[in-house]
Amino acid sequence: MSAVQSSTGILAEDARQEREQIVGMLTKAYWMEIETVMSYLANSVNPDGVRAQEVVASLREDIQEELGHATQFANRIKELYGIVPGSMNFQAEQSYLQPPARQTDIVHVIKGVIEAESGAIDYYNEIIQATEGSDPVTNDMVISILHDEEGHRRLFEGFLREYPEQS
Numbered sequence: 001m002s003a004v005q006s007s008t009g010i011l012a013e014d015a016r017q018e019r020e021q022i023v024g025m026l027t028k029a030y031w032m033e034i035e036t037v038m039s040y041l042a043n044s045v046n047p048d049g050v051r052a053q054e055v056v057a058s059l060r061e062d063i064q065e066e067l068g069h070a071t072q073f074a075n076r077i078k079e080l081y082g083i084v085p086g087s088m089n090f091q092a093e094q095s096y097l098q099p100p101a102r103q104t105d106i107v108h109v110i111k112g113v114i115e116a117e118s119g120a121i122d123y124y125n126e127i128i129q130a131t132e133g134s135d136p137v138t139n140d141m142v143i144s145i146l147h148d149e150e151g152h153r154r155l156f157e158g159f160l161r162e163y164p165e166q167s
């Protein structure tokens with residue numbers, strides 16, 4: 001990390017250790033968003049069938065929103081004197097959002113999205129706790145992103161209700 005000019009708050013020299021810890025969390029969040037973009041893109045194109053169309057249209061919009069989140073995480077990493085990682089550091093984790101065996105199986109996609117959003121919600125709550133009091137800017141940013149993820153999950157929980165055997 002480069003030399004720091006400011007002497008107060010999370011950018012202070014003596015906050016280096018805490019800053020590096022937050023950069024680590026932001027880096028994980030960045031990868032989660034990037035993988036979500038990949039998964040939502042594939043799942044916004046693959047599904048077949050009339051009932052899939054609402055889900056597909058919603059995912060198409062979410063791709064842009066998740067890309068926006070990834071961009072926010074990347075910018076905050078830089079502001080905290082970290083380095084946004086290159087693609088060789090990427091490790092996939094969203095096994096539950098792989099294409100289903102049948103492309104009309106939209107319940108598989110809905111459940112996968114709910115799982116991805118739930119993972120993000122859990123992790124962003126952790127970041128919010130870790131930055132409470134020490135890094136108000138990251139804290140505020142992640143609260144706003146958490147709000148988006150909670151909204152997504154609620155929307156997809158509603159989609160799942162169309163399939164009575166699932167809820």
Ligand SMILES: [Fe+2]
Pocket residue numbers: 033036065066069120145149
């Ligand atoms: Fe997101």
